[in-house]
Amino acid sequence: MERIPILRMGEFLLVTIQVDMHDQLALALQEDLAERIRKTQARGVLIDISSLEIVDSFIGRMISTIAGLSKIMDAQTVLVGMQPAVAITLVELGLSLPGVATALDAERGMALLRRRSTTA
């Protein structure tokens, strides 16, 4: 079965979403991520959506779920690489992504996670 890869980068995990998400794939990602957070004791999760041109409410909900899941496992979530058009759509849809920090790109997101995990 197709799966979204989760890469370990030091104490953080990186998920790059490039493909169209559907129910099964989103569920698999959530399960894999929870398992990886536990196994690696990751302090943060970076979700890169720079290749997504469209983010609908399904993806929005999935991101919120991942953020909630990470939070109860003591990891922070940062969403990076959002295209301007996606940001506009999210605002228009009223998807404010509560509990999800954002950063312009992966590098800034990583820096944000580092600052937060040292002050936590």
Next chain:
Amino acid sequence: MERIPILRMGEFLLVTIQVDMHDQLALALQEDLAERIRKTQARGVLIDISSLEIVDSFIGRMISTIAGLSKIMDAQTVLVGMQPAVAITLVELGLSLPGVATALDAERGMALLRRRSTTA
């Protein structure tokens, strides 16, 4: 047009290949990567193929081309996350991927790039 995202991680670039590659996409990736290496002065490129269950000669050639391209731009290439079945196929196809270093996962690949770029 669909594009493979290239993420900057400090002085390295990370490319996660998840989708089926075709000519146009491979060409676009090579162009984007060359442009990003120049712009960011990256010292290394990590190519993650952990979600690929099949690597054919087309992908093999693309990876070799990327490695060659990176090399003349003074960046090293490390291929990470290869599944065992893919490794077997590559050997059977006689694709030895000259000039491409490999590492088990992204973290080890990053460590390899760090060691190499400090001793270079």
